[in-house]
Amino acid sequence: MILIWQLLRKHISIFELAIFFVANLIGMTVILAGVQLYSDLKPMLSGEQALIGSDYLVITHPVKRVGINATSFSSEDIADLVNQEFVESVGAFSASKFEVDGSIVFNGRRLSTMLFFESVPDEFLDVESRGWKFDANSSIIPIIIPRNYLNLYNFGFSATQQLPQITEDMIKSVSLDIRLLGNGMAGEFVGRIVGFSNRINTILVPEEFMVWANAYYGGVESVEPTRLILKVGNPSDPALMAYLADQNYEIENQPSESSKALFILKVCVAIIICIGVLFTVLSLIILTLSIYLLLQKNITKLENLVLIGYPPARVAVPYNLIALVLNLTILAVSLVIIFLSQDLYMAQLSEIAGYEISSSPMVAILVGIAFTALIITFNFFIINRKIRSISRKR
Amino acid sequence: MNEIKLHYVVPEIFAQREGLSSDIWRSDIVFERGKSYLIKAVSGTGKSSLCSYMYGQRGDYRGDILFDGENISSFTTNRWCDVRQREISILFQDLKLFGELTALQNVEIKNNITNTKSLAEIVSLFEELGIVDKLHARADHMSFGQQQRVALIRALCQPYDFILLDEPISHLDDCNSDIMRDIVVREAKQRGAGIIATSIGKHMNIDYDICLSL
Numbered sequence: 141m142i143l144i145w146q147l148l149r150k151h152i153s154i155f156e157l158a159i160f161f162v163a164n165l166i167g168m169t170v171i172l173a174g175v176q177l178y179s180d181l182k183p184m185l186s187g188e189q190a191l192i193g194s195d196y197l198v199i200t201h202p203v204k205r206v207g208i209n210a211t212s213f214s215s216e217d218i219a220d221l222v223n224q225e226f227v228e229s230v231g232a233f234s235a236s237k238f239e240v241d242g243s244i245v246f247n248g249r250r251l252s253t254m255l256f257f258e259s260v261p262d263e264f265l266d267v268e269s270r271g272w273k274f275d276a277n278s279s280i281i282p283i284i285i286p287r288n289y290l291n292l293y294n295f296g297f298s299a300t301q302q303l304p305q306i307t308e309d310m311i312k313s314v315s316l317d318i319r320l321l322g323n324g325m326a327g328e329f330v331g332r333i334v335g336f337s338n339r340i341n342t343i344l345v346p347e348e349f350m351v352w353a354n355a356y357y358g359g360v361e362s363v364e365p366t367r368l369i370l371k372v373g374n375p376s377d378p379a380l381m382a383y384l385a386d387q388n389y390e391i392e393n394q395p396s397e398s399s400k401a402l403f404i405l406k407v408c409v410a411i412i413i414c415i416g417v418l419f420t421v422l423s424l425i426i427l428t429l430s431i432y433l434l435l436q437k438n439i440t441k442l443e444n445l446v447l448i449g450y451p452p453a454r455v456a457v458p459y460n461l462i463a464l465v466l467n468l469t470i471l472a473v474s475l476v477i478i479f480l481s482q483d484l485y486m487a488q489l490s491e492i493a494g495y496e497i498s499s500s501p502m503v504a505i506l507v508g509i510a511f512t513a514l515i516i517t518f519n520f521f522i523i524n525r526k527i528r529s530i531s532r533k534r
Numbered sequence: 535m536n537e538i539k540l541h542y543v544v545p546e547i548f549a550q551r552e553g554l555s556s557d558i559w560r561s562d563i564v565f566e567r568g569k570s571y572l573i574k575a576v577s578g579t580g581k582s583s584l585c586s587y588m589y590g591q592r593g594d595y596r597g598d599i600l601f602d603g604e605n606i607s608s609f610t611t612n613r614w615c616d617v618r619q620r621e622i623s624i625l626f627q628d629l630k631l632f633g634e635l636t637a638l639q640n641v642e643i644k645n646n647i648t649n650t651k652s653l654a655e656i657v658s659l660f661e662e663l664g665i666v667d668k669l670h671a672r673a674d675h676m677s678f679g680q681q682q683r684v685a686l687i688r689a690l691c692q693p694y695d696f697i698l699l700d701e702p703i704s705h706l707d708d709c710n711s712d713i714m715r716d717i718v719v720r721e722a723k724q725r726g727a728g729i730i731a732t733s734i735g736k737h738m739n740i741d742y743d744i745c746l747s748l
Binding site: 143144146147150441444445446447448449450451452454528531532 | 589591611612615618619626630632634635639642643644646647648688692
């Protein structure tokens with residue numbers, strides 16, 4: 141093998157290999173930095189630790205004029221939504237088809253108002269409460285109100301009216317007198333607020349109660365919903381946005397800033413990875429050309445080696461070794477660069493997030509190994525193919 | 535391998551030529567193991583081409599070449615590697631030595647894949663052929679006659695059933711030709727191998743079993 145090396149090392153151009161080394165190092169580092177940065181930033185913008193997570197969208201038809209608009213969703217509309225890839229599940233809002241009067245004695249005064257109820261399937265709720273169930277034999281109606289109603293009262297209304305601020309627990313202990321009217325019947329109920337929702341901006345009652353009450357006081361078996369709640373993987377998905385725009389649906393709760401940021405991050409990472417891949421492809425072309433050139437310069441020697449009985453695979457060994465050593469060195473140097481830069485930016489990110497963000501360079505290592513294996517396989521393939529073509533009789 | 539059969543073989547370039555007068559082209563010829571053959575020819579009649587065809591180096595011929603009944607046109611690269619390591623050895627007319635390697639390295643590069651001879655045996659062949667002082671000289675610094683002898687030693691560093699010698703003594707004096715002949719005959723006898731030598735006039739003085747004109 142030493143003799144073969146001695147014979148074939150002539151014509152190896154350090155300059156060509158250096159260009160390949162630098163180009164591929166840049167390509168590999170950019171790719172690995174892209175995937176590592178994405179994997180490090182993703183937990184900050186989505187998932188449990190997300191700054192704000194919003195995977196639910198509420199959609200409606202637009203109200204275009206004063207009066208009654210055709211704003212309900214047909215079962216076909218819903219079926220079409222369910223079939224979309226980016227929609228995980230769809231829940232319908234059911235509105236009350238009867239009159240609701242609510243009153244409360246508060247601070248010695250009776251406050252009375254007309255109300256409405258809506259319901260959604262339980263899986264779309266962000267509130268867990270033991271009291272959230274409807275018993276037909278009981279006169280209690282569990283209610284969930286938006287948390288911002290309480291905030292409006294505490295920070296807006298109470299101050300101007302010289303009324304005391306109230307806590308969530310206090311509200312939960314208060315009973316509301318609820319009167320339901322319709323279909324020629326009337327009923328007295330007790331309303332209890334069992335939770336506060338950040339996600340759904342309406343006065344919610346259990347879906348089971350709504351079905352019963354709409355049948356009993358509204359005289360209707362089923363109604364087409366006018367609002368839908370969607371559970372989606374990525375609320376900023378351009379395909380989702382395009383679909384909703386195409387169907388002329390309006391989004392009540394726009395995706396949060398973090399969802400947009402996550403989307404922008406994905407786009408940036410995709411661009412970075414594309415640039416990295418471009419560099420790598422270009423460097424591969426350089427390597428391929430320099431290997432071809434090198435083989436071409438040594439073609440007589442290669443032919444003679446094969447003619448004295450050397451198997452092409454054995455003749456290819458020195459070239460395979462060059463490719464192997466070069467690529468493994470590139471991977472190692474690239475990973476060292478990633479480790480060092482990761483230390484730098486993770487410290488800064490933890491500072492911004494206000495908590496320690498754990499990160500592991502595993503993603504870069506795995507992607508790096510996979511990519512290097514791919515490049516080495518490609519190198520081996522072109523080297524061996526070229527040498528086989530030389531050894532085939534002419 | 536016990537026989538090499540040529541069945542109506544003719545180089546592509548001669549395919550259209552009428553009245554080709556040859557013992558080999560467009561004939562049925564069998565080279566048998568253990569026998570010695572001299573192929574005499576004048577320049578340009580395709581003697582090196584014949585060696586190239588039988589060695590799998592070129593395929594620009596019509597007809598069939600069969601090794602023990604097996605057509606060599608179906609041989610894969612790996613099969614040719616086996617043939618060149620174990621069944622057929624060759625002394626090329628243009629030698630095909632590596633100029634930047636020394637004489638000894640040129641022999642070792644072959645011996646390394648066949649492990650046929652010890653270093654002592656190789657050195658003793660150098661001595662016998664009178665070029666032991668050139669062991670460590672670069673091949674491209676040696677005369678053609680000296681290179682011919684190095685190429686012969688390289689050709690002997692493998693097992694074989696046939697040895698092809700393409701004008702082996704073209705640049706040797708009579709004394710060195712006789713030494714080379716003795717070695718070739720001795721080594722062939724040890725292996726029970728056949729000798730196929732070509733010549734354009736000056737040929738190795740062997741008691742050939744069959745002489746053919748190309």
